[in-house]
Amino acid sequence: MAAYIVFIREKTRNPEELQIYSRKAPAGLAGHPVTPLAVYGRHEVIEGEAAEGMAILQFPSFEEAKAWYNSPAYSEARKHRFKGGDYRGIIVEGL
Template sequence: MSAYAIFIKEKTVDPDELTVYAGKAGASLDGHPARVLAAYGGHVTLEGPDHEGVVIVEFPTLEAAKAWYESPAYREAREYRFRGAQYRAMIVEGL
């Protein structure tokens, strides 16, 4: 069953840290069965507080998504994200 990693950027704190994160996060997907479905495109907030952007990455399974999230390459990348912005992140299984 497909799974989706969803990242919601709520507030940028340090743009320089996010620049480093962007390069490392993209590279961390190499070798993982992932497909980026959305990345900071235009959006309309229908309910709740607005946000700065959303990324949605599709994986074939929940286990594959978790394996990428816990991979050494993404663990290194996400440290820059933690310093660069406030995010909400989750993995959701599809139907």
């Protein structure tokens, strides 16, 4: 069953760190069955707190999503995302 990772950027704290993340993150996708569905495009918050942007990634399964998130290559990139802004990250299983 497909699973999705949703990242919501609530606030940028260090744009330079986010630029490093943006350069490193694509390498973390290699070897993982991921399909980017939305990546920081036009959005409108219709409920809840404001968000600067969001990304939605599709994986074949919940386990594949977790494997990508915990992979060494993505772990190296995400430390810069943690330094660069305040995010929410969610894995949700599809129907």
